[in-house]
Amino acid sequence: MPSSSCIQSIETWLVDVPTIRPHRLSVATMRHQTLVLVRVQCSEGIVGWGEATTIGGLDYGEESPESIKANIDAYIAPLLEGQPAAAVAQTMARVNGQVQGNRFAKCAIETALYDAQAQRLGVPLSELFGGRLRDSLPVAWTLASGDTARDIDEAERMLDLRRHNIFKLKIGLRSVHDDVAHVAAIKAALGSRASVRVDANQAWSVTEALEGMRRLADAGVDLVEQPIVAHDQPGLKRLTDANLIPVMADEALHGPRDAFELASAQAADVFAIKINQSGGLRGAAQVAGIAEAANIALYGGTMLEGAVGTMASAQLFSTFRELAWSTELFGPLLLTEEILQQPLAYRDFALQLPTTPGLGIALDTDKLARLRRA
Numbered sequence: 220m221p222s223s224s225c226i227q228s229i230e231t232w233l234v235d236v237p238t239i240r241p242h243r244l245s246v247a248t249m250r251h252q253t254l255v256l257v258r259v260q261c262s263e264g265i266v267g268w269g270e271a272t273t274i275g276g277l278d279y280g281e282e283s284p285e286s287i288k289a290n291i292d293a294y295i296a297p298l299l300e301g302q303p304a305a306a307v308a309q310t311m312a313r314v315n316g317q318v319q320g321n322r323f324a325k326c327a328i329e330t331a332l333y334d335a336q337a338q339r340l341g342v343p344l345s346e347l348f349g350g351r352l353r354d355s356l357p358v359a360w361t362l363a364s365g366d367t368a369r370d371i372d373e374a375e376r377m378l379d380l381r382r383h384n385i386f387k388l389k390i391g392l393r394s395v396h397d398d399v400a401h402v403a404a405i406k407a408a409l410g411s412r413a414s415v416r417v418d419a420n421q422a423w424s425v426t427e428a429l430e431g432m433r434r435l436a437d438a439g440v441d442l443v444e445q446p447i448v449a450h451d452q453p454g455l456k457r458l459t460d461a462n463l464i465p466v467m468a469d470e471a472l473h474g475p476r477d478a479f480e481l482a483s484a485q486a487a488d489v490f491a492i493k494i495n496q497s498g499g500l501r502g503a504a505q506v507a508g509i510a511e512a513a514n515i516a517l518y519g520g521t522m523l524e525g526a527v528g529t530m531a532s533a534q535l536f537s538t539f540r541e542l543a544w545s546t547e548l549f550g551p552l553l554l555t556e557e558i559l560q561q562p563l564a565y566r567d568f569a570l571q572l573p574t575t576p577g578l579g580i581a582l583d584t585d586k587l588a589r590l591r592r593a
Contacts, residue, residue: 224304229296230258231288233592236554253284254525259331261304267335270528271327282323307332322498329499330531338577344534351537355569357545359385385414391422395431403438418444425454432463445469456486475505482513491520519546
């Protein structure tokens with residue numbers, strides 16, 4: 220490994236890709252996704268890629284694609300150019316010491332550095348986090364059209380293709396009664412052939428959540444994700460203590476500190492681990508460690524990233540001792556354009572992990588140049 224390797228340049232690209240259908244959340248309806256891709260060029264010729272994609276712009280969180288790019292370009296890239304490329308922890312400590320917040324931007328930089336480092340060592344990125352325990356990851360598909368018949372048809376198609384047998388429904392735009400009726404009809408149609416979960420994206424009050432959870436449990440739904448606002452930890456604990464249906468923390472979980480507080484309060488049954496929400500791969504690994512110590516189950520979450528963020532997540536999730544609630548790494552399948560030379564392999568209800576060095580993917584730079592925002 221060349222000890223003299225340094226970071227030569229950092230580029231940030233905004234890549235706009237339409238989605239295959241409208242993706243309805245309680246906070247926004249997405250008709251395209253903006254991938255925020257980071258390209259780190261190292262002095263010995265190795266190129267590392269990272270991704271900082273978010274959902275729904277500022278409707279969802281405090282970072283938008285445009286702010287991520289602006290802050291990397293103006294603050295983080297100048298800080299790192301010329302720094303050692305192989306000393307990832309040291310490099311990220313430098314960033315954390317001089318840049319507050321910006322979890323998504325930091326995740327993209329860290330991912331690109333780890334991708335380059337794994338290539339330098341000739342190993343898959345998962346080896347940098349102790350090595351993988353599985354070569355494939357079960358993947359849920361989100362049904363988010365809001366139309367019951369359409370969602371049932373979509374789920375049936377996924378089952379026929381053997382692509383997904385776990386389905387998460389986005390709810391929260393309608394009344395609790397109407398949402399539950401929608402979910403119950405889908406679960407009744409799919410029966411024991413599929414697991415059905417719901418994500419209210421913080422749309423309910425505590426009392427609405429208690430009512431909805433009772434009805435969802437009766438309908439055979441397995442899990443409810445972040446039913447109430449992220450900052451209401453006592454409310455989340457109240458829902459967890461009700462023991463009606465497993466409760467998963469998502470928007471309430473922004474890295475190790477939140478994980479520790481939620482675990483200490485026993486305010487969730489499941490953690491949705493997201494590398495961007497956690498500020499990077501190391502932060503996500505720390506969240507997983509806290510969950511394991513507190514006997515909290517894990518779910519591999521997504522910010523609807525493209526192939527780069529999806530594979531970075533998969534490489535890390537493959538090292539977790541348990542993934543009791545599987546993963547949601549379907550982001551690339553929601554996009555109309557393929558940005559890889561060879562698409563990710565989804566088969567037998569799972570995402571297959573490559574064994575080649577780094578992230579194990581090769582981007583189609585010609586396609587990215589066409590999709591890249593000017």
